[in-house]
Amino acid sequence: MRAQLPPALAELLEAPRRTARLQPPDIARWRAGNSLPGVWTFDSGAPGAHLCVVALTHGNEFAGAILLDRLLREGLRPLCGRLTLIFANLDAFSRFDPDDPTASRFLEEDLNRLWDIATLEGPRRSAELRRARALRPVLDSADVILDLHSMLWPSDPLFLVGGPQDSVRLAMELGEPALVVADHGHQTGRRLIDYGRFAVPGSGRRSVLLEAGWHWEAETVQRMETATRRLLALLGLAPGPMPALPCPRLAQVTQTITARTAEFTFTQPWRGGTVIPARGTLIALEGDEEIRTPHDDCMLVMPSLITSPGHTAVRLARLE
Missing domain, CATH: 2.40.50.630 (OB fold (Dihydrolipoamide Acetyltransferase, E2P))
Known part of the structure; x- marks a missing residue:
């Protein structure tokens, strides 16, 4: 460990404690789910895409949970296809402490580094691997994944996508935030958006990770809501105006x-x-x-x- 942080970094790390405007949502009523713990699936009965919107992949990034709580409270149901709302790492979120706001990112290992088949089907055990394995059947049936994240360090909001061009085009069509970054993930393990067929070009599966802004700010929730509702409209799962947006930077x-x-x-x-x-x-x-x-x-x-x-x-x- 470094003996002493440079003053500029110490100031940035201290800032969330002083400026956080959001409180963790009370999601007790949603914990049981209607298909798996923390997983709510709604089937329209009509043909269409299956969209999974995922929050709390990291337990301290609860802006996405605020949005999912909002959508569930308003009774959102898909006009066609299927909509699944996932509170991913419930156990880590349960340990969120505003006096140590980054400690509940995960319990044992990062849930967003486990999504390769060898790891999921291998002998390792952890709280996050148990959760990933439980979620696999839901995600295997999805056509589109939107994974909602926020950021610890100051940064422009952006979409992250893996290699397949279908996912790149989807992020470009969503349009806001106005930056799309295409990469191939981390050395330490596969992200959810790189799971299985979502990483295979031409599979018809599309996945986008939204880094919506700084942790625990109201503007971050608003960006998540804008992108989610635009995606719902793009897929025909919900009505909504689709105003033209400037083409994002890639x-x-x-x-x-x-x-x-x-x-x-x-x-x-x-x-x-x-x-x-x-x-x-x-x-x-x-x-x-x-x-x-x-x-x-x-x-x-x-x-x-x-x-x-x-x-x-x-x-x-x-x-x-």
């Missing part, structure tokens, strides 16, 4: 920087979405090793200003 990740040691340090508290004009600009150090931008107009995607060995520190992307 960024393709060219390099993922993974911290190898506890000595990884950024040269300054970079904001996600920053575009660095010049190739070779120094952005971080790991001991004596310099990490520099590999090309001109290099976008920094969600830099994790304090990271652990083996975890993604930042993704570097080129605007297309």
Whole structure:
């Protein structure tokens, strides 16, 4: 561990305690689900897509749970196809503590790094793997996944998609936030949006991860609601006006920087979405090793200003 954080980083870490405007929602009435614990499925009886909207993949990111609670309270039902609302990591969310707001991200391991078949069907055991295995039958039947997330560090909101172009096109069609980032995930394990057939081009499955803004802010919930209702309308599951939106920027990740040691340090508290004009600009150090931008107009995607060995520190992307 670092003996002392640089003042700028210490200030950023302390900020959520002072500025958080949201309180965790009371989802006691939704915990039992109607198909699995925390899982609510509604079938219209008419042909159409099966959309899964997922919140609480990380237990401390409860903005998505506020939205799902809102949709359930209003009695939302699909006009066609099927709609499933998933409170994913209920156990981690139950341990949320506003005095230690990042500690409940997960219990034993990150639920969003477990979605490869070998892991899901292997011998490992953890609270998150039990939950992932329980959710598999629901997700196996889905045509579209929208996974709702928020961010610890200051960053422009964005959609993340894996490799298949169908998912890229869906995120571009959603249009807001106005940035779509295509990448291939993390070294430490597969994300939900990369699970099974969702990672296979031409499978007809589409998956999008929304990073809607800073944790625990009302604007983050609003972005989640805007994207979710637009997706419902796009799929025909709910009525709604579909105003034309400017075409988002598309960024393709060219390099993922993974911290190898506890000595990884950024040269300054970079904001996600920053575009660095010049190739070779120094952005971080790991001991004596310099990490520099590999090309001109290099976008920094969600830099994790304090990271652990083996975890993604930042993704570097080129605007297309």
